[in-house]
Amino acid sequence: MGKLIRNISPAFHWYMQRITAMILVVGLFVHFWVLHFAIERPVTFEKVQDRLLSPGWVFFDVILLIAVIYHAFNGLYNVISDYNPRPALQKIIAWTLIFVGAIIVIYGILALLPFTRQGGV
Numbered sequence: 001m002g003k004l005i006r007n008i009s010p011a012f013h014w015y016m017q018r019i020t021a022m023i024l025v026v027g028l029f030v031h032f033w034v035l036h037f038a039i040e041r042p043v044t045f046e047k048v049q050d051r052l053l054s055p056g057w058v059f060f061d062v063i064l065l066i067a068v069i070y071h072a073f074n075g076l077y078n079v080i081s082d083y084n085p086r087p088a089l090q091k092i093i094a095w096t097l098i099f100v101g102a103i104i105v106i107y108g109i110l111a112l113l114p115f116t117r118q119g120g121v
């Protein structure tokens, strides 16, 4: 796994930072519009579940979650790397960010899943 991570070219992360930024521009607009403006008040549990019973919305939420976590954590790693930490420390920081990011993504997906089944929550 360490070798796999080392072999990923920095250019890949450079591109991914921009690709996730584009996903965020569109995704955050749709997210804010649908969930904060277009939805009729009051926002109820049933209205949220109604939306999440459609697989397209679950897919949208999962992609947005992965994009924002990748973008924020890779961005944070870039900021920290600008301060030239010792290689050993940089490695610990990278693995900590990968670990925490993966936990947040898994937790987010697990929190969404019950909504995808009628009467699942």
Ligand code: HEM
Pocket: 017, 018, 021, 022, 024, 025, 028, 068, 071, 072, 074, 075, 076, 078, 079
């Ligand atoms: C529409 C939303 C967003 C757009 C268009 C966007 C765009 C970008 C772009 C193009 C970069 C690369 C900058 C560079 O390498 O010079 C970047 C870096 C970064 N972004 Fe975003 N971003 C967005 C949202 C977010 C969000 C929501 C977060 C955090 C939760 C975030 C955190 C960061 C961080 C920490 C960096 C690294 C900054 C650096 O390298 O100096 N961004 N963003």
